[in-house]
Amino acid sequence: MKTARYEKHGPAPEVFILDHVETPQPGAGQVRVKIEFSGINPTDVKSRAGAVASVINEFQIPHHDGAGVIDAVGDGVSPERIGERVWLILAAKGSRYGTAAEYCIVDSDFARLLPTSVSFELGATLGVPAVTAAYCLFSDGPIEGQSVLVTGGAGAVGRCAIELAKWGGARVYTTVSSESKTEVARAAGADVVVNYLTDDPVSALSNEGIARVIDVNLSMNLDMNIAIAKPSMKIISYAADGPDPVLPRRALMTAGITIEFMLLYTVNPEKFAESVRLTEEALAAGALTAPPTRIFPLSEIACAHELVEGKSAERILLKI
Ligand SMILES: NC(=O)c1ccc[n+]([C@@H]2O[C@H](COP(=O)([O-])OP(=O)(O)OC[C@H]3O[C@@H](n4cnc5c(N)ncnc54)[C@H](OP(=O)(O)O)[C@@H]3O)[C@@H](O)[C@H]2O)c1
Numbered sequence: 001m002k003t004a005r006y007e008k009h010g011p012a013p014e015v016f017i018l019d020h021v022e023t024p025q026p027g028a029g030q031v032r033v034k035i036e037f038s039g040i041n042p043t044d045v046k047s048r049a050g051a052v053a054s055v056i057n058e059f060q061i062p063h064h065d066g067a068g069v070i071d072a073v074g075d076g077v078s079p080e081r082i083g084e085r086v087w088l089i090l091a092a093k094g095s096r097y098g099t100a101a102e103y104c105i106v107d108s109d110f111a112r113l114l115p116t117s118v119s120f121e122l123g124a125t126l127g128v129p130a131v132t133a134a135y136c137l138f139s140d141g142p143i144e145g146q147s148v149l150v151t152g153g154a155g156a157v158g159r160c161a162i163e164l165a166k167w168g169g170a171r172v173y174t175t176v177s178s179e180s181k182t183e184v185a186r187a188a189g190a191d192v193v194v195n196y197l198t199d200d201p202v203s204a205l206s207n208e209g210i211a212r213v214i215d216v217n218l219s220m221n222l223d224m225n226i227a228i229a230k231p232s233m234k235i236i237s238y239a240a241d242g243p244d245p246v247l248p249r250r251a252l253m254t255a256g257i258t259i260e261f262m263l264l265y266t267v268n269p270e271k272f273a274e275s276v277r278l279t280e281e282a283l284a285a286g287a288l289t290a291p292p293t294r295i296f297p298l299s300e301i302a303c304a305h306e307l308v309e310g311k312s313a314e315r316i317l318l319k320i
Contacts, residue, residue, distance in 0.1 A: 085116065090106075122288070134278045
């Protein structure tokens, strides 16, 4: 099968190899998926660069996210799944067969039904961002009637968090850094969008009773979060770019804030499964919509990775 793969970590233009490897056969409990689109996330780019710990087993076909059609199943999986349109979750976790190839193999549970009304393009943008957002929002239970703040609401995770929080019945506040990102966050359904570079987020958010913050940059946002806190406010921090925050313990104690740090790879398995289930439910209800997207052929994977590294405001997909 046609693939993009790497055998060592390094800069995208230096390490990607475009060629063929033997098409893998699904093992017990697995399905094989003919990939239509492969979605790229910051975690894929960091793994390829060697910026986070990841082991290469001879070669690595990158990317967790993707969408396509099941074309073969392993022992223990119903043959009725063959022909099913699916979106994928964490395809490259512990596997060298990510989605940047004609075929991918994953555990059957990690290939989720894509409703016929949902495009493969949207399906390939869901896995990492939507499941992360679902965990951040719902891991302590329903949020109906709560006020939720999503920082960086035009980002991949942030935008999914806005859509899922609205679906979950919350009032949604978000912060963004530009006019174009304001439009993206509004289109996703945010009730209140604050441009933190031109407006004062503390005065905009202080009296809104924010109960939960889905946070992309704790170093930058911690002072604001403390200033707007109501007792029992919870911050879920899911990103670790840039400098580590300094935690002002007295101010956090006084404000009554709880902070949880989450990583999709290591969250509690039951909560992970519940986050996947809720994402699937929201998708079936039409609550998750296609983000602004830019599509490249597989042969331009290095350029696509560089765009993700450059923090593109669009989601970057590969058409396989
Ligand atoms: N813990 C997990 O399991 C998990 C899962 C998914 C993603 N992540 C991490 O979460 C981060 C965001 O992922 P994403 O896919 O949503 O990325 P993205 O699409 O690039 O969005 C990031 C958004 O965060 C905001 N931001 C604030 N401070 C930033 C900074 N210092 N650098 C870059 N963006 C900043 C930006 O919005 P403004 O310009 O409006 O502020 C941007 O729109 C990445 O570090 C990623 O690795 C972690």
